[in-house]
Amino acid sequence: xxxxxxxxxxxxxxxxxxxxxxxxxxxxxxxxxxxxxxxxxxxxxxxxxxxxxxxxxxxxxxxxxxxxxxxxxxxxxxxxxxxxxxxxxxxxxxxxxxxxxxxxxxxxxxxxxxxxxxxxxxxxxxxxxxxxxxxxxxxxxxxxxxxxxxxxxxxxxxxxxxxxxxxxxxxxxxxxxxxxxxxxxxxxxxxxxxxxxxxxxxxxxxxxxxxxxxxxxxxxxxxxxxxxxxxxxxxxxxxxxxxxxxxxxxxxxxxxxxxxxxxxxxxxxxxxxxxxxxxxxxxxxxxxxxxxxxxxxxxxxxxxxxxxxxxxxxx
Amino acid sequence: xxxxxxxxxxxxxxxxxxxxxxxxxxxxxxxxxxxxxxxxxxxxxxxxxxxxxxxxxxxxxxxxxxxxxxxxxxxxxxxxxxxxxxxxxxxxxxxxxxxxxxxxxxxxxxxxxxxxxxxxxxxxxxxxxxxxxxxxxxxxxxxxxxxxxxxxxxxxxxxxxxxxxxxxxxxxxxxxxxxxxxxxxxxxxxxxxxxxxxxxxxxxxxxxxxxxxxxxxxxxxxxxxxxxxxxxxxxxxxxxxxxxxxxxxxxxxxxxxxxxxxxxxxxxxxxxxxxxxxxxxxxxxxxxxxxxxxxxxxxxxxxxxxxxxxxxxxx
Numbered sequence: 205x206x207x208x209x210x211x212x213x214x215x216x217x218x219x220x221x222x223x224x225x226x227x228x229x230x231x232x233x234x235x236x237x238x239x240x241x242x243x244x245x246x247x248x249x250x251x252x253x254x255x256x257x258x259x260x261x262x263x264x265x266x267x268x269x270x271x272x273x274x275x276x277x278x279x280x281x282x283x284x285x286x287x288x289x290x291x292x293x294x295x296x297x298x299x300x301x302x303x304x305x306x307x308x309x310x311x312x313x314x315x316x317x318x319x320x321x322x323x324x325x326x327x328x329x330x331x332x333x334x335x336x337x338x339x340x341x342x343x344x345x346x347x348x349x350x351x352x353x354x355x356x357x358x359x360x361x362x363x364x365x366x367x368x369x370x371x372x373x374x375x376x377x378x379x380x381x382x383x384x385x386x387x388x389x390x391x392x393x394x395x396x397x398x399x400x401x402x403x404x405x406x407x408x409x410x411x412x413x414x415x416x417x418x419x420x421x422x423x424x425x426x427x428x429x430x431x432x433x434x435x436x437x438x439x440x441x442x443x444x445x446x447x448x449x450x451x452x453x454x455x456x457x458x459x460x461x462x463x464x465x466x467x468x469x470x471x472x473x474x475x476x477x478x479x480x481x482x483x484x485x486x487x488x489x490x491x492x493x494x495x496x497x498x499x500x501x502x503x504x505x506x507x508x509x510x511x512x513x514x515x516x517x518x519x
Numbered sequence: 520x521x522x523x524x525x526x527x528x529x530x531x532x533x534x535x536x537x538x539x540x541x542x543x544x545x546x547x548x549x550x551x552x553x554x555x556x557x558x559x560x561x562x563x564x565x566x567x568x569x570x571x572x573x574x575x576x577x578x579x580x581x582x583x584x585x586x587x588x589x590x591x592x593x594x595x596x597x598x599x600x601x602x603x604x605x606x607x608x609x610x611x612x613x614x615x616x617x618x619x620x621x622x623x624x625x626x627x628x629x630x631x632x633x634x635x636x637x638x639x640x641x642x643x644x645x646x647x648x649x650x651x652x653x654x655x656x657x658x659x660x661x662x663x664x665x666x667x668x669x670x671x672x673x674x675x676x677x678x679x680x681x682x683x684x685x686x687x688x689x690x691x692x693x694x695x696x697x698x699x700x701x702x703x704x705x706x707x708x709x710x711x712x713x714x715x716x717x718x719x720x721x722x723x724x725x726x727x728x729x730x731x732x733x734x735x736x737x738x739x740x741x742x743x744x745x746x747x748x749x750x751x752x753x754x755x756x757x758x759x760x761x762x763x764x765x766x767x768x769x770x771x772x773x774x775x776x777x778x779x780x781x782x783x784x785x786x787x788x789x790x791x792x793x794x795x796x797x798x799x800x801x802x803x804x805x806x807x808x809x810x811x812x813x814x815x816x817x818x819x820x821x822x823x824x825x826x827x828x829x830x831x832x833x834x
């Protein structure tokens with residue numbers, strides 16, 4: 205009977221710093237762009253009308269992971285999280301199950317980390333200030349990772365002023381309006397994607413936008429016309445064009461494959477980043493299993509080096 | 520932090536009898552054929568040259584499962600099983616993780632159960648004797664389930680005479696040759712699928728064959744010409760035609776969609792079973808996530824009724 209290590213939420217949050225998460229997620233994108241990490245398309249299992257499940261496999265660095273994760277948007281009404289599930293980690297060499305990992309903490313960290321990696325690659329070199337639109341769990345981690353990457357100070361905006369104030373207080377930033385947040389150098393949107401929060405009139409030369417909220421069909425955080433006016437980057441074209449921030453602009457015929465560069469290609473130098481200091485860049489993050497793999501790799505490395513202890517379960 | 524029930528191998532084996540497994544797997548096929556259970560296609564994650572991982576989701580009866588399972592054919596050389604992994608069980612209503620289940624015991628039971636269901640539906644009404652070709656873990660469960668469905672006595676054949684003798688001894692059956700096994704009424708093949716064990720010359724009027732071993736591209740237990748000469752049934756056409764016993768005959772142009780009926784349709788009466796007592800029927804089992812879901816449903820029902828106790832793990 206195999207014995208698995210169990211990494212619960214608290215263990216994950218204590219084991220990995222925002223800086224670790226950024227470094228590992230960056231490396232994961234490089235490995236994926238180079239073909240050393242692989243990732244079949246995620247599979248959706250519909251659970252209409254309440255939500256859906258996603259099965260997300262990835263392989264790299266001797267590990268094979270399977271993320272089993274929900275998006276049940278109405279759950280908070282019943283006091284349950286939107287995102288639930290688990291990550292199964294196996295050896296890619298002999299298939300042996302190695303670990304079971306809390307999905308919420310890993311998802312929050314890898315989502316936050318990509319906001320920092322995208323800013324480092326795509327924002328102006330002199331970019332400093334951060335605008336956060338949406339201060340929920342993932343918005344908070346985006347802010348923490350951007351702060352760890354030495355961006356700031358920032359402006360936090362949320363329809364719930366308490367959420368904005370709490371995050372601003374944690375980081376020594378300020379709470380402000382949508383307009384205040386959009387006046388910053390590096391703007392990260394992490395809203396539910398049910399209505400746009402970025403419009404064409406908000407675009408200013410030199411702005412960088414990271415759109416983290418649109419992770420499925422029908423979701424968008426920016427007006428289609430605004431998206432079409434920016435220099436476009438994404439984590440993965442297939443996902444971004446079918447269930448991401450780019451989907452609306454692609455469907456409207458305003459954006460095609462040739463207009464969009466993948467972040468991994470920018471990281472490896474295979475594709476250029478922003479064209480100049482006055483460009484407006486937009487990064488569409490749909491969320492990739494390689495990011496989860498990167499965090500699991502960091503976690504298992506820390507465990508092997510005895511920097512973190514784990515529970516166990518026998519199957 | 521969610522608390523999951525943990526059903527290890529011993530718990531699963533004690534909780535579910537072969538008869539329970541047969542009943543639940545049969546019901547799962549009926550629900551799937553009727554559209555009440557759903558199952559997106561399984562996703563393969565290649566781990567060349569050692570094996571592959573499969574992510575298999577399914578939903579029904581208020582549950583959503585994700586089976587994460589390996590096929591690493593060379594593992595036994597290193598003393599490791601071919602099949603490893605786990606099954607994650609969540610509520611389909613709110614997405615909450617409910618249980619973690621040992622994958623080997625569930626896979627063995629559901630694979631064995633389908634051999635019995637197929638025999639009950641497709642073999643001659645007066646069929647009694649059982650031939651088992653391949654007496655490994657899954658062959659043993661096929662034999663146990665066929666015995667539970669009151670088939671027998673049987674002849675067990677395996678290149679390893681000890682394996683055949685052990686299984687025959689357990690069930691009060693006999694060990695014998697390939698030819699002895701193939702002379703029985705209900706023949707079940709559960710070999711690695713690396714070379715054929717059923718040839719055209721083995722086909723006799725009234726024979727029923729269940730082919731359980733071919734579960735991926737390049738595997739086959741019967742000669743293509745033998746397959747093409749039988750009345751064909753399968754668990755699911757897409758899987759069977761792309762990575763099952765039917766694949767070779769389909770590729771050779773000898774078999775097309777119209778020649779093959781799905782077992783679920785036979786169970787619901789939407790398609791006919793064997794045409795008469797002298798027909799030779801062949802059922803291709805590739806293994807479906809709905810079968811795993813059926814066993815998990817039996818397990819959780821037994822747990823809710825306090826007929827089985829489970830461990831727990833917190834994430």
